[in-house]
Amino acid sequence: MLSRYYTPLVIVVLAITILTGCKKNFLEREPQTSINPKYFFKTTADLETYSNGFYEMTGITALNDVMERKNDVFSDNLSVYLGGSEIDNMIRGKISATTVTPKSWNWENLRRINYMLNNLQDVQGDQATVAHFTGIARFYRADFYFEMLKRYGDVPYYTTVLEATDEAALYKKQDPRALVADSIRADLEYAVSHVKADGTKSRITKWAALAMLSRFCLYEGTFRKYHDELGLQASATPFLERAVSASKEIMNGGFSIYNTGKKGEDYQKIFTSADLSSNKEILFYRDFDQALNRSNDTHYVFDWQWSISKSMADTYLMADGTPFTSSPGWNTKTYTEVFNNRDPRMAVTIMPPGFSTTLGRPNLIRPTFGGYPQIKFYAIDPNTKVYTEYSDLPIFRYAETLLINAEAKAELGSITQGDLDQTINLLRNRAGVSPLNMSLANANPDPVLVNMYPQVSSGNKGVLLEIRRERNVELACEGFRFNDLLRWKAGQLLERPTQGIYVAKLGAMDVTGDGVEDIAILESPEKTDPLAGVPAAVKANLVMYYLNSNSFYLSNQTSGFIMFPENVNTPRSFNEAKYYYFPIPFQQVLLNPKLVQPKGW
Template sequence: MKTIYYIHIFLFVLIIGILAGCKKDFLDRIPETTITPNQFFKTTADLETYSNGFYSMFGPSTNDLFSDNISVNLGGSEVDNMIRGKISPTNVGGWSWGNLRTINYMLNNLQQVKGDAATIKHFVGIARFYRAIFYYNMIVRYGDVPYYSSVLNPDDQAQLYKAKDPRALVADSVKADLEYAATNIIPTGTNTRITKWAALTVLARFCLFEGTFRKYHDELGLQASANTFIQRAESASKEVMGAGFSIYNTGKKGEDYQKLFTSQDLSSNKEMIFYDDYDKALNRANSTHYVFDWQWAINKSLVDTYLMTDGTPFTSSPNWDKKTYGEIFNNRDPRMAVTIMPPGFSTTLGGIPSKTRPTFGGYPQIKYYAIDPTTKVYTEFTDLPILRYAEVLLINAEAKAELGLLNQADVDITINVLRNRAGVAPLNMTDANTSPDPVLANMYPLVNGSNKGVLLEIRRERNVEMACEGLRFRDLLRWKAGKLLERPTQGMYLPKLGAYDVTGDGVEDIAILQAKDQEGPLDGLTADVKKNLVKYYLSDNSFYLSNGSSGFIMFPENISAPRSFIEPKYYYFPIPIQQILLNPHLKQPTGWQ
């Protein structure tokens, strides 16, 4: 049965509304208020009420937008605009400090709180957890930023207009907050609340990010401290691995994996470290139906990353680059067919199979799409993972590989646990290092050393296991693999113009033709088949084929506005110019000066 948390909504909204009421200059200001700390922060119940409002600051992600896993995103993005040269300090967004102010307001007003000391530390740990999340995001976006551990006094000009603090100081502060949270937040309770294990998981995630970022970004001059963070990623993940979590595996392969993202109730699922609880009775819904065929689809590069079930790379199989939509799912990692729409997929139980759209590339995302006959359009009540145990295993394996400590026993309790759930042959470390996959090696040219092959395979496993969970873009940043973003995206392969069966029933469903008056490729089809075809024309210029009348689906924007990833500039976003004008001590990130 789901645990429902009732909080003092009116009081919290009133306080937060007052705290968010106005701004001063380049930082959000703490305004004067009629509800003072002396009136509110008196009991641990007050801390609980206030900290409940932090939970909206860190939630589930259900797509890999802005990364190389996406073929087309009609909604647009800052990342896409940046690598097409359309972002500058004059038109960029961001630089919002409201959440930090809200968190620090609680941390700065604990003097009169009465109650059990451990309980007070628990809620302080939750506040520091969310402060770490805030600054983790700021590091990802800007690198160096001003660090504030206290609410700003509007008369403190030195603090309001100070320069950025070094990345090293900010990262150490994030780590310190997460260490405090992991030490003081209670380990027990529902997984819809922040626990010790959630704090340790984010600590491991952040330390892996920061450690590998420092290792591969030699321009920072922080490589000497990289292993300190990677070692903490390893030890923090190892601690979570001893806490009783487990991979959800009933032996149903892809179905087990799918249920992690489409279940009505995850409360008893031991893979969940932290999840978001949705409930039809409370009319608390999510919008995961939007993942399917709305504004984006999956890029061919992710399709190619999934292994064959025997553990061999798809890209080493005969004619792998000539396989059609109906052929690419044969003998593949079962996670692929519950992440990317396979032939025969229907959005309703027993319904008509969906026809893929070439205008998006042909590989719609179905991960998170729950087939539920009671669901209303674009309203879903499935619980959504925020932190799950599979990521902990991946962090542990990658950290050990980066440190040169990984052995086959480590692989067997991490990577191969995930492959076993999926129904894919296990990874043999010796074989991987003897013959590294050349496709992966080309994607990640900075990976070297005796562990090269297995580290590449860990990156593969991370991409397919965590696909569409919002981690891919940050992985590209930390691995210094931004050049992957400038590769033209691709869709499915078409050997010729004409009609194709994309639902798996043996009857042609769609047709790709040059123009409306050029339907010769359809000669020989029956009138009934022709009548039911959904036709797409190259002359409409929504896509083209790489070889003219055959090849991979490609997109005209990659010609009219080609992608270019400038290193190291595009590993950061610029600060909005108005903030620089307000505070001349701020300097733009590398490359944006």
């Protein structure tokens, strides 16, 4: 903590070079390679210049972080992930205070924010504009501490720039979660009250602040409700109530669900459009532009290091609103069958049979990944350069606001059918799925969801479970799932062995839906009996996969669900006593012995 906290601030370089006059005073000037409040923080233009640097800090708007939120690789929604993952290491017992990455215990960004907030006394200009940029700084301080809260729970809370002589503050123990959470909320309330509502959607506005406030209050309210070990359950209600009122203010702000009647296509365009600036569903987005050479890497979501899990695929409803898991033979449907009559969002999130990235030959699935490739965020555009994308990416969208409003009301026990019609059913209507009926849902809770979330026990059990389903479906691959499991105290879902598609038998399979076999799964290259009867021309073009490669196996040996040896060799296990937080890097505890590891660590 200490060494990183004192990293010099070099966000804006003031190159002031006077070529004529005043040369005799040159050596008397303050160095201009870093911000000096003696010369800076004098005008609202200074505040704007300085606060522009916040958008590229680690956090909600930074490019790398936006990229990380275009998938659910750290959750049960993925069948396999080949990249490195702290979460995967944790649930396999491979993480400790000495091995956890130190990068998250980094206080440099907080120092940058507090540096501005501590130097506002000499700013001249319109005070509403001063308050606007102050609100943006406090928004980012809230964002910083929200991430720290989610990772560690209790953390030291600072509102001032610390110097080397501030030993009492530098070496203090963590502040309690309640203080940190109240401080986050206070910063966001200030932002909501002072940041201007007008302006571009690629910059922080009042609407972005309201979206963050509602997101945070839902998180903290549900975390306190379900984590009874904190002893904060009595204080959950005010957070949930604020989640309702903040989301309701957005709902009254002129936003709407993007819906032209094209079902899945409308949903897909939210994540693949070149310009989201005028889309009424968008509250805040990251702008990418080919002309300005601002690109992202959304191309990599498709078939690179991960695929969607069977449990996520099973979550999508039938188009008539009934659970897929209640339909006859649901658990033995093949890849080409599971997409029939489903929620249209499924086929624009998970690659369906016949999907093509080249507008030519359909792409094939890879059993080694599980067989359900992600296509959400993949921009299908023949003019797009390979591995480079320029589609805008949403950060806050109206759909999330509706989900927050419905969930918070359901947790409070105040939700009505009218509330569902103004929230969940707007999303289902866009997708072309039958609406959620509150009475029917509560009378017949889906047993699969009941098994997934045993903590839910309210009178609105059925409807709350369906809201969780809707949240997972609507926000799939947007980076929410892991933190949702934490706040619901549903970490046990992370220890379940993941599965891929169902394979009826060894041999050749049609995975493009044209009736011709495309791939084959065999026990080994030598055991080709399952291919007997396959025409030679078809056999010559088969892409072959072998069980003895040790990259995957079938749950019933020669049939069943695709599964992965890693889950057998190094079983997943979610330790309820400690895994809702990460350990503080051991080096930081050595530097400050007053720091206490989160419970269990």
